[in-house]
């Protein structure tokens with residue numbers, strides 16, 4: 001063991017690599033290089049350049065990588081390569097904080113491993129346990145799970161155990177721990193072999209993550225691709241300073257100005273997300289909400305419609321602000337300023353991903369000045385104002401006010417219906433039905 005390489009203490013890789021190289025140069029085997037090529041991954045990203053060679057050497061990794069850095073590929077490729085060398089069922093476990101992330105990780109494993117016949121299973125809450133038990137009985141190669149539901153299966157599903165596991169990945173470890181999954185993670189660590197490889201990925205290095213690192217990793221190599229809380233280079237960040245009562249009109253103005261782009265709009269509450277989605281749809285925009293009061297199926301449905309580009313505007317609460325794999329977001333709008341400034345970094349991380357460029361626009365009202373100053377302080381720069389024609393915004397106010405009235409009415413109706421049916425029909429299907437009822441009058445407003 002070299003000096004400074006104490007058990008559980010991360011060391012920097014020996015030489016940082018500057019130039020992007022090919023996956024083959026990193027030691028990735030031909031069949032997986034072809035898979036990367038088919039996904040359009042021409043050159044490895046920075047985290048992949050740093051992590052893949054060390055992972056292939058069989059070292060544990062602590063990876064500090066920004067959202068959209070390609071970290072899933074950084075851990076999936078070495079795991080798939082090891083699986084090719086020694087095929088085995090129940091080979092790897094990936095722990096991740098949210099259901100959406102779990103499905104995205106599974107998609108990447110399946111896409112990269114399709115030609116080698118890899119089987120993955122997603123084990124998350126909100127989905128029938130029986131069908132999950134059946135899937136586990138088939139012994140997949142890779143399990144992608146949220147900690148709570150996995151512990152449930154470890155304790156209650158007959159015949160299921162992870163005693164042969166070779167790889168453990170803890171993805172977004174800071175978030176797993178912030179969501180109070182500590183006990184579950186401890187339980188999982190106790191029932192998997194100590195003799196395994198572990199990759200711990202986290203956006204931030206918190207005290208809790210350090211503690212987990214000491215408990216779970218052996219002699220890890222640290223792979224960091226950006227310093228703490230940096231926003232990506234190709235991101236143009238703006239703010240607009242406006243009176244709170246005109247927020248909706250300014251939003252509509254910006255959506256018109258930047259028409260043709262895909263948008264992700266962040267709101268502070270489920271209710272405001274729903275209201276704003278209704279408002280925009282009343283004005284003819286293809287907007288779709290995604291928030292925690294929607295069922296898992298509806299959340300996935302909304303996300304898929306947005307991914308398939310059937311909808312150009314996704315409105316979300318912070319539930320959706322991290323980890324979601326939405327590659328084509330051109331513009332992030334912070335309609336409600338984040339109360340925790342770190343959330344700003346995660347939100348704007350939805351655009352300018354994997355080398356693309358992107359824009360973010362943060363709405364700052366008379367009530368948000370202090371929060372905005374904190375964000376500027378955190379990212380270490382002053383943001384420019386987004387250029388606007390105030391008179392044009394004011395010309396929109398009447399039509400926006402009418403759409404607001406409709407939205408309020410629809411929201412009330414939805415609430416009443418929900419109470420009477422105890423249903424959660426709160427997504428765009430419901431909105432669509434109401435819009436059809438309202439008829440051609442709204443179609444005309446599409447001229448916006």
Ligand code: AMP
Nearest residue numbers: 041043044045068069070071072073354
């Ligand atoms: P991740 O940070 O793992 O969520 O990845 C973010 C996005 O980058 C995903 O859509 C990946 O498909 C994509 N991606 C990962 N690696 C590469 C690469 N080497 N070149 C281009 N895109 C990539």
